[in-house]
Amino acid sequence: MARLIEELRKLPGIGSKNAQRLAFHILRSNGEDAEALADAIRNLKAKLQLCSNCNNITDVDPCVYCASPTRNQRLVCVVEEPTNIATIEKTRSYNGVFHVLHGTLSPLHGVGPEHLRTGNLLARVSRGDVDEVILATSPTVEGEATAGYLADMLRPARVRVTRIATGVPAGSDIEYADEVTMSRALEGRREM
């Protein structure tokens, strides 16, 4: 029991009180539920892997996006983390595929280019499999540095490289826009 509580406490957002409650719940639940939970946890690590093409977390290789015949395989959206794919899928307006970096450049935290998963992206582009690479890293300092690094890396391959727009968020009043965002919104203005 103490061992389970200790293990549960390692999960984010679970304190010792909460871990105790969870452990007692598992104790009281029937054997099948406990077995199913244990199985699910074991399988997560055993079966999930990274897609060899795009680094997305998947249980089949290539992942559903890379294997999809209805998606535009020549349009690649580069994101920082696997969770960002959900953000882009929610828009229901993107029909290309993805590439997951698993991080951003952050010299202060010792994260250099060698820590980003870029090898298979460069390979895809160099093979001529890609028409456009959309850099959808966040418009943070790290995200911008990463986008700049990738743009430089892809330049010799002569592929079209684009960056998502920075600007005033939809539904928001420009009165609440900070200087940098407003400046980028003006700079990024488009013909109507």
Added chain:
Amino acid sequence: MARLIEELRKLPGIGSKNAQRLAFHILRSNGEDAEALADAIRNLKAKLQLCSNCNNITDVDPCVYCASPTRNQRLVCVVEEPTNIATIEKTRSYNGVFHVLHGTLSPLHGVGPEHLRTGNLLARVSRGDVDEVILATSPTVEGEATAGYLADMLRPARVRVTRIATGVPAGSDIEYADEVTMSRALEGRREM
């Protein structure tokens, strides 16, 4: 005293307690201060007017922006309210002039095109005084409708009409971007 308290209470954010405190403060202050405050209030309404060229609130006509020889008078940024000029000036990256609409289209609130101050903008553009009109209304429903209306209004004049970028705000993680903003950020992507 009661009359002053009542008048002060009409100001936004001033409740009855606060109005009383302000009134007593004025009562205790010396005559000069009270006179100066009364004068400042009277002058505000008496001297301030709208710039005949751009509708900005000003005490000289034309306003400082329209009269400036160092600003690009052929680049006009259209905003909803005079306060929006401050938002754009804070970026320190804009060197054109402005046009203030004093509102946005809002059919639900009975605000139609006839309520927006667009006459002098159309006149400026029609005279050939303008190279580009930047529509910097907010990316809200009303702001977008207003931008669409202005773009249609200006089309016959064959002036360049642009819209500020909607997208992920600077410094923010794309994980927190809502669907519409993310969708617009992808749509508005630019060549790097």
